[in-house]
Each structure stands twice: as structure tokens, then as C-alpha cells.
Amino acid sequence: MRRFDELEDPRRRWLLQALTVGAALAGVPGGRALAQNVFGSRPAKLPEGQSIYRIEGTASVNGAAATLKTAIRPGDTIETGKDSQLIFVVGGHSMIVRAESRLQIEGEKSAAVSLLLSAMRLVTGKLLAVSRDSRMRITTPTATIGIRGTGFYAEADPEQTYFCTCYGVTDIAAANDPASKETVQAKHHDRPLYILGKAGAGQSIRPAPFINHTDQELALIETLVGRTPPFVFPKDSYSGPRREY
Numbered sequence: 001m002r003r004f005d006e007l008e009d010p011r012r013r014w015l016l017q018a019l020t021v022g023a024a025l026a027g028v029p030g031g032r033a034l035a036q037n038v039f040g041s042r043p044a045k046l047p048e049g050q051s052i053y054r055i056e057g058t059a060s061v062n063g064a065a066a067t068l069k070t071a072i073r074p075g076d077t078i079e080t081g082k083d084s085q086l087i088f089v090v091g092g093h094s095m096i097v098r099a100e101s102r103l104q105i106e107g108e109k110s111a112a113v114s115l116l117l118s119a120m121r122l123v124t125g126k127l128l129a130v131s132r133d134s135r136m137r138i139t140t141p142t143a144t145i146g147i148r149g150t151g152f153y154a155e156a157d158p159e160q161t162y163f164c165t166c167y168g169v170t171d172i173a174a175a176n177d178p179a180s181k182e183t184v185q186a187k188h189h190d191r192p193l194y195i196l197g198k199a200g201a202g203q204s205i206r207p208a209p210f211i212n213h214t215d216q217e218l219a220l221i222e223t224l225v226g227r228t229p230p231f232v233f234p235k236d237s238y239s240g241p242r243r244e245y
Contacts, residue, residue: 045224046089046225052067052072059078072088090117091116096217103121106118106121122138122156130218140195146172149168150165151166151222166188167186174205175195177202
């Protein structure tokens with residue numbers, strides 16, 4: 001089993017380099033054009049009707065290979081292959097699904113509210129997501145987490161969940177331990193946690209380090225829905241929180 005703190009795949013390292021270059025070049029002559037060449041498309045709010053911003057490697061939606069024209073809606077199941085990732089938007093929610101992940105999206109599919117996302121199940125893998133002014137629930141094999149409009153990062157396997165409330169408020173509960181519950185209010189990755197599948201009563205939620213996601217990635221997916229993160233960081237190679245854990 002791959003450890004949560006294992007070095008990420010080359011595709012993600014390439015993405016972080018592209019994000020850094022794009023930020024650095026935004027204010028110099030010709031910078032926008034060069035950043036667009038690096039990314040393939042300059043990060044901006046996605047046009048109405050477009051779900052997917054970028055596919056790296058292989059990804060599928062409901063078992064069919066995903067393309068840039070694939071629509072993603074509540075009720076869909078997303079899977080990614082080895083050394084792959086999918087960056088996409090559903091309504092006001094924007095996400096990066098990392099390699100070897102399976103994500104089920106739940107919500108309303110009526111004509112009136114066709115993009116109202118109410119819940120997600122991260123069966124396995126890694127997910128970075130942002131939303132605002134909306135509530136939903138995310139479940140993993142070991143945790144149930146209430147999202148109150150926030151940015152978060154999750155990694156899930158059958159034995160434990162890693163969860164970072166990047167900003168905003170979340171209500172975290174261990175799936176198999178009713179005594180383990182915690183509400184986290186964070187401004188900038190203040191309290192990452194592990195939620196264990198097997199532990200003593202009241203001991204299933206434990207402190208964790210900050211791992212495997214960056215402020216640049218949060219800025220990118222917020223941009224895709226026309227927002228910016230609720231914090232400010234320097235326009236350099238800085239990629240994580242300023243505090244130690």
C-alpha cells in the first residue's frame with residue numbers, strides 16, 4: 001500500500017512547476033502568452049457548460065473515457081488511472097482528483113437544479129476541492145465529514161483517511177467510532193487530521209502533518225469558478241503553509 005507521505009507522481013510535479021511559472025509570468029511582458037503555452041490553456045473561469053479543465057493520463061466518467069468535452073454532473077462516478085489526474089468543475093465546486101482514485105458524486109439532477117451537489121464519496125484515492133456558501137457531505141471508508149463551504153484535501157484508503165481543512169469549517173466524524181467527532185475552523189491548513197478505521201473509543205481522530213497539496217493548486221481550482229482563495233501568499237515558489245506542524 002502506498003504511504004500518504006510518498007512523493008507524488010511526475011505529472012503532479014509538472015503541474016506545480018507550471019503553476020509556479022504561470023504565477024511568476026503573469027506580470028511580465030508576454031507572460032500571459034507563455035503561461036498559456038505552459039498550461040495548454042490559461043487558467044480562467046470555465047465557460048458555462050464546460051466541466052473539465054485538464055486531463056493528465058487517463059480518466060473516466062461513468063466508465064467512459066473522459067475528454068475535454070465530457071460533462072460531469074451529480075450522479076456521476078469518476079475514476080483516474082495510474083500517474084493521472086482530472087481537474088474539473090461541478091456547479092460552484094472545483095476539484096482535482098489525483099491518480100488511482102474513485103469518486104462518486106451525489107446530488108439533485110432535476111432540470112431546475114441540475115448542478116446541485118449534495119454529497120461525495122471518496123471510495124479510494126486523493127481529492128482537493130473548493131466550494132463557497134454551500135453545504136455538502138463527503139464520506140470515505142473511515143469518515144463522514146460535513147462541509148460548510150470550504151477548501152479541503154482528502155486521501156482515503158480502507159484503513160484511514162487524511163483530511164485537511166484548508167480554509168473554512170468542517171464537521172468530522174469517524175465512521176466506526178461515534179465518540180470521535182471534531183469541528184475544525186481553519187484559515188490556512190490549521191489542523192490536518194487522520195481519521196482511523198480501527199482505534200479505541202474516542203481515539204479515532206488524531207493530528208496529522210500538512211502533506212501532498214499546495215496553495216497554488218487551491219488558487220488554480222478557485223480560479224476555474226471565478227474566485228480566489230481567502231488568503232494571500234507571495235508570488236514565488238512558496239507552496240505550503242507558513243507554520244510548522
